[in-house]
Amino acid sequence: MKRFVGLFVGMLALVALAACGSKPQGPKIVIENAWGRPSPKVATAGAFYMTIRNEGTEDDALIGADSDACGTIELHESYMKEGGAMGMRPVPGGKIVIPAGETVELKMGGLHIMCIDKQVDFQPGTKVKLILHFEKSGDIPIEVEIRNPMN
Amino acid sequence: MLRNRHFWFGFIGTLLLVGLGWWAWDRFRPYAFHGTVLQSNEPAPDFTLMSANGPVSLSDFRGKIVLLYFGYTFCPDVCPTTLTELKRAMEVLGDDADQVQVIMVSVDPERDTPEKVQEYVEYFWPTFLGVTGTPDQIAEVATQYGIYYEKREVPGATGYLMDHTATVTVVDKDGYIKLIFPFGTPGEDIAADLKYLIDH
Ligand SMILES: [Cu+2]
Numbered sequence: 001m002k003r004f005v006g007l008f009v010g011m012l013a014l015v016a017l018a019a020c021g022s023k024p025q026g027p028k029i030v031i032e033n034a035w036g037r038p039s040p041k042v043a044t045a046g047a048f049y050m051t052i053r054n055e056g057t058e059d060d061a062l063i064g065a066d067s068d069a070c071g072t073i074e075l076h077e078s079y080m081k082e083g084g085a086m087g088m089r090p091v092p093g094g095k096i097v098i099p100a101g102e103t104v105e106l107k108m109g110g111l112h113i114m115c116i117d118k119q120v121d122f123q124p125g126t127k128v129k130l131i132l133h134f135e136k137s138g139d140i141p142i143e144v145e146i147r148n149p150m151n
Numbered sequence: 152m153l154r155n156r157h158f159w160f161g162f163i164g165t166l167l168l169v170g171l172g173w174w175a176w177d178r179f180r181p182y183a184f185h186g187t188v189l190q191s192n193e194p195a196p197d198f199t200l201m202s203a204n205g206p207v208s209l210s211d212f213r214g215k216i217v218l219l220y221f222g223y224t225f226c227p228d229v230c231p232t233t234l235t236e237l238k239r240a241m242e243v244l245g246d247d248a249d250q251v252q253v254i255m256v257s258v259d260p261e262r263d264t265p266e267k268v269q270e271y272v273e274y275f276w277p278t279f280l281g282v283t284g285t286p287d288q289i290a291e292v293a294t295q296y297g298i299y300y301e302k303r304e305v306p307g308a309t310g311y312l313m314d315h316t317a318t319v320t321v322v323d324k325d326g327y328i329k330l331i332f333p334f335g336t337p338g339e340d341i342a343a344d345l346k347y348l349i350d351h
Pocket residue numbers: 047076077088089112114227228
């Protein structure tokens with residue numbers, strides 16, 4: 001009997017140790033709700049939006065993206081200038097930092113993934129394959145749904 | 152019993168008064184616009200710019216409410232956001248939408264032909280109108296309407312981008328500037344203001 005208890009305790013310890021060892025270190029990126037706005041053919045550029053969550057213990061950064069649907073992709077932000085005019089610029093430093101434990105929102109009128117020289121028609125229902133490049137997490141392939149913005 | 156009856160008369164009477172007061176206040180209080188109200192004594196400056204179907208003047212639309220927006224087709228974020236809200240406003244207005252004319256003036260005449268702007272705005276709503284002109288003409292109209300825009304070279308594939316005032320200017324049926332909607336005004340709010348202007 002005593003032996004069994006000993007074995008049991010030993011197993012518990014092992015499980016605890018294993019759990020400790022596999023405790024995730026580093027960033028853990030989760031992408032949600034990736035979408036793009038429908039646009040006419042004549043609009044040569046489009047924008048993708050999404051929610052990027054870092055569930056890990058270390059900061060990461062989105063540094064770029066690729067897609068067959070776009071000639072070029074840049075990370076942009078729209079911002080309000082002095083006097084209320086709206087401007088758009090490549091993100092400062094060329095990357096969007098996703099701090100550990102935080103969520104960054106790419107949304108209309110703010111941060112966006114800019115798709116320059118659209119290669120496909122951005123009709124509602126279209127799915128665009130996109131590979132996101134992260135500084136530490138590497139490449140994360142996702143699918144972007146072209147749909148109308150929800151209110 | 153008698154006292155009880157008095158109590159109920161008083162109670163119901165008070166309720167009725169409060170209800171009546173509320174109704175009167177709601178009915179007769181001045182309408183509060185969502186947009187910024189402008190009182191101008193001068194009519195909105197007239198202009199003539201080029202559409203896909205020939206020259207178009209602001210004065211062509213006297214009798215309608217005109218919404219002026221300055222943007223450009225390469226703009227993938229700010230302009231579609233505003234045009235989507237304007238589309239929403241048209242949807243909410245329903246039958247009244249035909250009393251409203253949305254005109255987008257391109258601030259990027261270098262890249263935007265009249266046909267291009269038209270195709271762009273039509274994608275949002277079939278009656279939206281797109282116009283452009285020579286750089287000088289655009290500059291003149293923009294100045295008249297207090298619209299700032301600036302071409303900015305950017306590193307990367309875009310070549311250049313346009314920074315621009317992203318407000319919507321409302322010209323009423325008599326040709327006077329009435330309201331300014333800041334960037335991000337919801338379509339429902341725009342529709343409510345326009346509905347008031349249509350009915351009054
Ligand atoms: Cu952009």
